[in-house]
Amino acid sequence: MRQMSSVTVVGGGLAGCEAAWQLAQRDARVTLLEMKPQDRSPAHSGDNMAELVCSNSLRGASLSGAVGLLKEELRCLGSLLMRCADETAIPAGGALAVDRDRFSRAVDEAVSTHPLISVERKRLDTLPADGRMVVATGPLTDSEILQSLREHGAVLSYHDAIAPLISAESIDHTVVFRADRYEETGDGAVYLNCPFDEKSYMEFVRELVGADKTPLHEFETAPFFEGCLPIEEMAARGPLTPAHGPMKPVGLIDPRFGNRPFAVVQLRPEDAACTSYNLVGFQTRLTRGEQGRVLKMIPGLGNAVFERYGQVHRNTFVDAPRVLDDRMRIVSAPHVSLAGQITGVEGYVESIASGLFVGMAVAAELQGLDQDLPPPTTAIGGLIRHTRKTAGNYQPSNVVWAMIDHPRKKRGVRKRDHRLSAANTALEDLKTWMAHS
Numbered sequence: 401m402r403q404m405s406s407v408t409v410v411g412g413g414l415a416g417c418e419a420a421w422q423l424a425q426r427d428a429r430v431t432l433l434e435m436k437p438q439d440r441s442p443a444h445s446g447d448n449m450a451e452l453v454c455s456n457s458l459r460g461a462s463l464s465g466a467v468g469l470l471k472e473e474l475r476c477l478g479s480l481l482m483r484c485a486d487e488t489a490i491p492a493g494g495a496l497a498v499d500r501d502r503f504s505r506a507v508d509e510a511v512s513t514h515p516l517i518s519v520e521r522k523r524l525d526t527l528p529a530d531g532r533m534v535v536a537t538g539p540l541t542d543s544e545i546l547q548s549l550r551e552h553g554a555v556l557s558y559h560d561a562i563a564p565l566i567s568a569e570s571i572d573h574t575v576v577f578r579a580d581r582y583e584e585t586g587d588g589a590v591y592l593n594c595p596f597d598e599k600s601y602m603e604f605v606r607e608l609v610g611a612d613k614t615p616l617h618e619f620e621t622a623p624f625f626e627g628c629l630p631i632e633e634m635a636a637r638g639p640l641t642p643a644h645g646p647m648k649p650v651g652l653i654d655p656r657f658g659n660r661p662f663a664v665v666q667l668r669p670e671d672a673a674c675t676s677y678n679l680v681g682f683q684t685r686l687t688r689g690e691q692g693r694v695l696k697m698i699p700g701l702g703n704a705v706f707e708r709y710g711q712v713h714r715n716t717f718v719d720a721p722r723v724l725d726d727r728m729r730i731v732s733a734p735h736v737s738l739a740g741q742i743t744g745v746e747g748y749v750e751s752i753a754s755g756l757f758v759g760m761a762v763a764a765e766l767q768g769l770d771q772d773l774p775p776p777t778t779a780i781g782g783l784i785r786h787t788r789k790t791a792g793n794y795q796p797s798n799v800v801w802a803m804i805d806h807p808r809k810k811r812g813v814r815k816r817d818h819r820l821s822a823a824n825t826a827l828e829d830l831k832t833w834m835a836h837s
């Protein structure tokens with residue numbers, strides 16, 4: 401294939417690395433600009449590109465889940481980041497979790513050594529008037545480049561929060577028990593469970609709701625993302641809300657008493673060596689002092705040592721249906737495409753998918769091809785179509801089955817079987833689309 405014109409990709413995060421890789425694999429020459437290590441967002445701390453800023457989980461692996469299907473589609477489409485995720489996976493029950501350092505190192509190395517990608521560690525502040533460009537600066541895109549984007553249309557935002565990490569050594573193993581929901585208990589299991597009885601749960605929730613929170617200075621009116629609510633916001637909606645949400649005890653038996661606890665906090669390992677653990681679903685905006693006090697009320701965490709405190713952050717995205725066309729190009733500046741979370745997709749896997757789609761779309765455009773969108777029966781097709789939803793009321797979203805065209809479930813068919821069948825259709829349709837793209 402002839403070598404095509406060059407493209408600048410701004411932001412070496414999940415979407416930017418995937419987009420750069422897809423472009424280069426299709427013979428485009430890519431300059432990838434990444435502002436780390438000179439500049440960092442408040443959530444980034446490592447030097448490698450493709451940093452996972454919070455959880456190390458790429459969520460459910462099963463094809464019956466929309467995100468499981470999306471991951472499988474990305475594998476079929478030759479995603480670099482999925483390959484690196486599979487190579488650096490660590491045990492996580494039914495989820496795909498990775499060793500975050502090995503993952504970002506693997507992506508960084510692959511991208512940096514690609515003969516058609518030149519990585520420049522510098523920051524871009526304004527969008528140039530010409531030159532083909534993909535902007536993938538993420539949900540924490542800062543003021544200068546944001547100002548540039550504002551000139552091209554609506555920029556929206558909401559609040560999001562991350563969960564704390566604690567060191568494995570500080571967990572009291574005489575209290576917590578090892579078990580995966582509905583599955584293995586004991587040594588083979590991945591999760592540690594901190595069991596509550598009703599009394600200790602109610603006291604804990606009371607303290608959680610009353611604890612001091614960090615103020616939301618900027619963007620005071622921006623709402624929280626419903627899929628990632630701080631645990632104290634959830635508890636404020638009703639004392640039993642967390643027990644029906646991330647603290648639900650279903651499928652878990654405490655081996656000390658042979659019964660189901662009233663509620664649990666699940667701890668998921670962060671690395672293959674299990675040296676630190678993430679409090680699953682415990683994203684929080686309590687002040688650090690209050691996290692140290694209240695979260696130590698969790699059974700088994702009385703001496704917890706925090707390796708990272710939970711925190712709240714602003715999350716920026718554009719009003720995609722108004723600002724972007726269906727190939728993610730800015731309508732008023734079509735030499736610029738956006739990719740990743742800034743387009744209003746939500747989550748690591750969704751950001752990778754967005755980067756992959758934009759990389760493919762820009763490559764097709766440079767080759768003078770008119771590529772169809774991926775079929776609406778696929779998860780990636782559904783996700784891209786989500787960004788075409790109602791302008792003015794556009795909300796970011798994880799990939800969900802509601803986005804994917806699939807037949808109604810027949811009576812008597814189990815939901816899981818129904819979705820597995822829809823997933824098989826999606827993968828067939830994707831292969832047909834790939835053969836014609």
Ligand SMILES: Cc1cc2nc3c(=O)[nH]c(=O)nc-3n(C[C@H](O)[C@H](O)[C@H](O)COP(=O)(O)OP(=O)(O)OC[C@H]3O[C@@H](n4cnc5c(N)ncnc54)[C@H](O)[C@@H]3O)c2cc1C
Nearest residue numbers: 411413414415435454455523524537538740741747748751
């Ligand atoms: C704090 C936080 C926690 C999150 N936790 C989770 C989670 O647990 N699970 C989940 O699925 N999703 C989570 N998300 C959401 C989302 O999936 C991730 O933010 C994801 O990394 C988004 O991918 P991206 O490529 O769009 O942006 P990023 O991965 O953030 O990449 C953006 C890159 O652009 C670089 N950059 C920014 N501006 C410039 C510039 N002007 N010039 C050059 N380089 C620049 C940055 O340094 C960064 O490397 C979280 C988001 C945040 C902010």
